[in-house]
Amino acid sequence: MSKLLDNISNSTKKVVENACYVKINYDVLDKVIEDGRFNKTKYWLEDNNLGLLDLSSKDIINFLLIYHAIGDYCFWGDPKWTIYDDKQNKLDGSVAMMYLVLKRYKEKKSFVMSFASFKEWLKGNVEIPLLKERYNCLLEMNKYLERINNDFYYEINKYLDDSSLLEYIVNNLSYYNDECMYDGKKVYFYKRAQLLVSDILHVRKLIEKKDVVYKNLIGCADYKIPQVMRSLGILEYNQELSSLVDNKIPLEYGSKMEVEIRASDLVVLDYIANKLDNKVARMDVNDYIWLLGQDKNMKMKPYHRTLTIYY
Numbered sequence: 001m002s003k004l005l006d007n008i009s010n011s012t013k014k015v016v017e018n019a020c021y022v023k024i025n026y027d028v029l030d031k032v033i034e035d036g037r038f039n040k041t042k043y044w045l046e047d048n049n050l051g052l053l054d055l056s057s058k059d060i061i062n063f064l065l066i067y068h069a070i071g072d073y074c075f076w077g078d079p080k081w082t083i084y085d086d087k088q089n090k091l092d093g094s095v096a097m098m099y100l101v102l103k104r105y106k107e108k109k110s111f112v113m114s115f116a117s118f119k120e121w122l123k124g125n126v127e128i129p130l131l132k133e134r135y136n137c138l139l140e141m142n143k144y145l146e147r148i149n150n151d152f153y154y155e156i157n158k159y160l161d162d163s164s165l166l167e168y169i170v171n172n173l174s175y176y177n178d179e180c181m182y183d184g185k186k187v188y189f190y191k192r193a194q195l196l197v198s199d200i201l202h203v204r205k206l207i208e209k210k211d212v213v214y215k216n217l218i219g220c221a222d223y224k225i226p227q228v229m230r231s232l233g234i235l236e237y238n239q240e241l242s243s244l245v246d247n248k249i250p251l252e253y254g255s256k257m258e259v260e261i262r263a264s265d266l267v268v269l270d271y272i273a274n275k276l277d278n279k280v281a282r283m284d285v286n287d288y289i290w291l292l293g294q295d296k297n298m299k300m301k302p303y304h305r306t307l308t309i310y311y
Contacts (some may be wrong), residue, residue, distance in 0.1 A: 002163035015263035025230035179255035221262035227303035
């Protein structure tokens with residue numbers, strides 16, 4: 001395991017050991033594991049209905065760089081940012097962003113654009129959260145592509161393991177540096193970087209039949225996965241935190257409450273993998289839980305709200 005992954009694992013475990021707002025209910029967690037649901041995991045992009053996996057692996061991976069630069073974070077709002085596709089189907093959140101990026105990519109349109117054009121392209125019922133921050137990520141991505149002759153697939157083609165690919169991504173794109181402080185000590189998450197790495201390696205395994213390694217990835221500390229864990233009774237919030245989350249009062253990025261939620265998320269994923277003798281990768285468990293969160297029939301408690309580019 002790489003130093004970055006060690007840092008994520010060790011720092012989040014220390015947070016959980018000292019947490020005062022969030023508790024992991026291991027009795028409930030053990031029962032959820034025992035029911036066998038985590039033996040039926042599914043890669044999250046296999047569930048998309050946009051035809052993404054019908055493209056070549058090169059096109060998918062080049063698309064993923066763009067999508068993750070501007071798309072896999074912070075869609076909540078009241079009302080939620082919403083668009084309509086060409087068939088007038090209503091889309092929101094990550095699906096809406098994936099639709100827009102994929103459509104533009106297939107049309108071979110440039111992603112080098114002015115802020116005004118970017119704003120118009122993402123126009124919906126309301127302005128998408130963090131519009132300027134997304135544009136800044138796009139600018140950095142385009143500068144990076146210039147340095148590598150606009151061929152991301154070729155640039156990262158040699159990386160078939162999670163540790164080296166994660167190191168490369170974090171070292172070359174600053175918008176993935178998802179770190180904060182807790183009781184004077186640094187905590188590492190790298191949610192978006194881990195997701196990009198997982199996606200690339202899953203695609204290379206599924207389409208190219210490459211022998212890849214993604215078992216060392218820890219998971220994606222976001223707002224949907226802790227929401228599902230709390231709804232299942234795995235995560236328990238104290239009265240103060242429950243009141244804030246249930247009343248949709250935002251938590252500041254890097255606050256003790258927010259860090260404890262995200263750290264607990266990763267510790268639970270690690271615990272599940274260990275209980276299953278690491279026969280199921282943590283990222284596959286991560287994807288399964290995230291997909292549960294997309295089930296409109298599941299009774300869910302509110303998710304915590306934090307305005308950030310990191311998830």
